[in-house]
Amino acid sequence: MPSPWVMLIAFVVLMIFGIGFLAVWTEHLQKMAQMRATGGSRESSELGRQIADLREELSRLRETATQYDLSFDQTLQRLEQRIAAIERHPAAMVGQDVDTVQVRQRDAS
Numbered sequence: 001m002p003s004p005w006v007m008l009i010a011f012v013v014l015m016i017f018g019i020g021f022l023a024v025w026t027e028h029l030q031k032m033a034q035m036r037a038t039g040g041s042r043e044s045s046e047l048g049r050q051i052a053d054l055r056e057e058l059s060r061l062r063e064t065a066t067q068y069d070l071s072f073d074q075t076l077q078r079l080e081q082r083i084a085a086i087e088r089h090p091a092a093m094v095g096q097d098v099d100t101v102q103v104r105q106r107d108a109s
Helices: 004-088 090-108
Strands: none
Touching: none
16 A cells, blocks of 8 residues: 555645646636527527528519419410410411412412
C-alpha cells in the first residue's frame, strides 16, 4: 500500500485537474445550451420565412396554371364552334372547294 503522502499528493493533483476539467466542461455545456437557444430562434424565424415564401410561390404557380387552363378552354371552345359551323354547312364548304378545284382544272386545260 502506498504511503499516505503519495495518496494525498495524488488526490490534490486529481482535484486540481478534475476541477479544471469540470469547469471547462460546464462552460462548454453552457455555451452549447446558449447556442441552441439563440440559434434555434434564428433558424426558426428563417424557416418560417422560407415557408411563407414557398407558399407565396405556390400560390402564384396555381394562379398561372389556372390562367393557362382557362386560356386552353377558351381556345378549345372556339375550335369546337368552328367545327360545329363547318358541320352545319358542309355542302357550302365542300361546294366552294369543288368549284375552286374545277375552275383550276379548266384553267389548266
